[in-house]
Amino acid sequence: MKFFTLFIFFALYLFASNECVTCHKGIEDIRDKNSGMMKEIFKVAEKAGHKGNDCIVCHGGNPEAKTKEKAHAGTVEYFEFEKGPKEFYPAPGSSWINEHTCGMCHPQQVGAQMNSLMMTEQGKIQGAMWSFGGKEGYEHTAGTFDTKNPTNPDARLGTDIYKKYMQKLASMEPQVFPKANHELPNAPSVEEIHKDPSLAVYTYLRQECLRCHTGGKGRFKRGDFRGMGCSSCHIPYSNEGFYEGRDTNISKNPGHLLVHQIQSSRKVKVSVHDINYSGVPVETCSTCHNRGKRIGVSYQGLMETEYKSTFDAEGNE
Template structure:
């Protein structure tokens, strides 16, 4: 795991604390390595498992070392068919004269413009560069696929209602996280307010830092993130290559996981499915070296390579579980805070009612999209599955998630002065606008070694300008940039809590905000401020989620029963000579109004210390907490059966 108090760049974020003894940390690190190795040994990798170090990419248009050109299988593209009536377009566009057979129309049918004009400016009058753009999709894709276009325009991928409304709730801009705002105005949803209208820093954070991943914007152009807009984001096949171009001038039915990871990367659900965990921002975490240079980056950051999800290793892709109703949207506005996921673990492994599952008379189940992939059934006789409370109250991922994203203490600073040296050693922070600012000002001066492309010169300090970044929704440029760091980042044993339905779930620190703001004159507007949510609680938020890091074998009994971390008390030790519970993380001492332990959701008496933006979700209740911390004789007996139970 990655200890990263070093992410703090000093100044307002200067949080320096004395940690546990070095010998103890060494033991913890050794145990963590052994834990990962044991999991890797238990789950033998398939051919689709990414290697533990970057590999050469063939035919990628670059000589750099990178990650796989495609995650899983490459999209299937029909052989090219000459486009009908190309006119003068092919005079210049010589490499795009063919299309897949289903879409080999005249160029102007999708791209508009004038294919009879000789001059470029005349030919490009009214040109639609990307026909999938949702601003034009009704007159392009929508001519043949009107229902799909209608649904996508109302989809979560186009509107980002969860990101927007949960963030606004966390900043106290609305009373709850129910859908009220979106990336664009549509029906009952309003567009995220301009910060000059709302006066809320959360709206500025959303518009300039968070909302680059939705279908109305092409997003980032960093390595691995090139994609189309709107429909083209999923139906044009962009690989993980440096040239930023789709592999074929064609529409694909299924672009595979590579398309999904254009947006669902960094430390968000999706990247974990293929075993990626973003390295910390500080230069000290940039390792290992590849051929004597710093490793290349994908999705804006270097990645730890952890154990991928067992479903990925079995060859399954995102759409094997996420249906078209989720991807295209159900065709109506979201009504609640849920994620709309319809396929559950039980759909395949218990009930066999997954729409893509064929259930035989003998109970055997096969996934139809695979070449006879047999689905393992849940074993009802295994000790954990025999316990009623496990089956009825515990989410499958609470036991079967091998690891989870745990980025504690999200420190954000809106900086309007040109104080770039402070951020030079943390230039890896994953925001394309911030990365560009630091590349232009300090270059690669603070790197231990030059990156793969060679050293980059900065700009003399006397020529530095105040930072400016643009609004991802309007394109407007405003003073300042959002810089960030974390108190601690790790992926060890997940903490548990209750989701909105009262089921035991893995909890994730997602909105643990600490905000600072310094204006262009150096005046401190906010200093280590924790916002108050719309419900009046501090924005110290741990939300339930489903890690995509599933292993075939779940946690052992003692990983939950008697485990302090699982109970939500944080990483720690129980005293013997000195009774009580002792957290490894010390209480945060640098916050003016709060003294918290970042990974502690609840205290020993069941008092809630951190909150959720999901209505009804919370840390474990006192009754469940006591059961976990004080295993009963029955639990001990069941654990004994678990140990001697044959595989």
């Protein structure tokens, strides 16, 4: 039986085709082919019996299908039993499935994401609830989703110095470091708010403040386009939400990544037309960090003024 399985995989290896790039001709490499990341991705593709096909390692799907509907469905047989995408993933960085994609190589980072403030929003939530009458007192127990902290502090991601610092901080401020978060209630009805106006905080949080947690995409409007999960920071989006790469089969409607490339460290280059940059630009941060303390726009040297009406193309109110 083992010999038969090896024979099947060897046959797939020899005859597998990559129809992904037949349709998506010209699409940018997600990373430079000579980078350590791409070398690891190609190793996984080869193990899966599809040498040279990096697409399936993150997106899944059927690389031999001739139609979009069949190509964008399922996954290759290897990933059904091994680490890898279990279905076709249009957005591989999403928090809800990235344990099968990014998590193959970055398990610690993916494992820590659910308890990060960018996911739980617990500080923002507690601050708002306090101003609406102290709905849960000083306790930071409400979050965007139900989450639990590791029972073993050493299981946390970070250096030994960082872990010791956080343990000390947690002992000093236990109300800020609960063992678990419960999911914030949904927005109440108008009738419920009439009976208890303080419940309006849940409407405020659900409809405005919490749209920026990394478990969901931004609002479908200018300046709010971004990815989910890992892609929130590591996939570039423009303010207008248009794809500007070389793949003619990616929709020209708004709501798409700027180019099919990962932005990360200063060593990693991203190319958009004739512009090259490295690192994660502050524009990515300000997609979310432009309210509250306005830290994203403050970092750019912009200062908030008293409220004025919107400006026209010439800068007039």
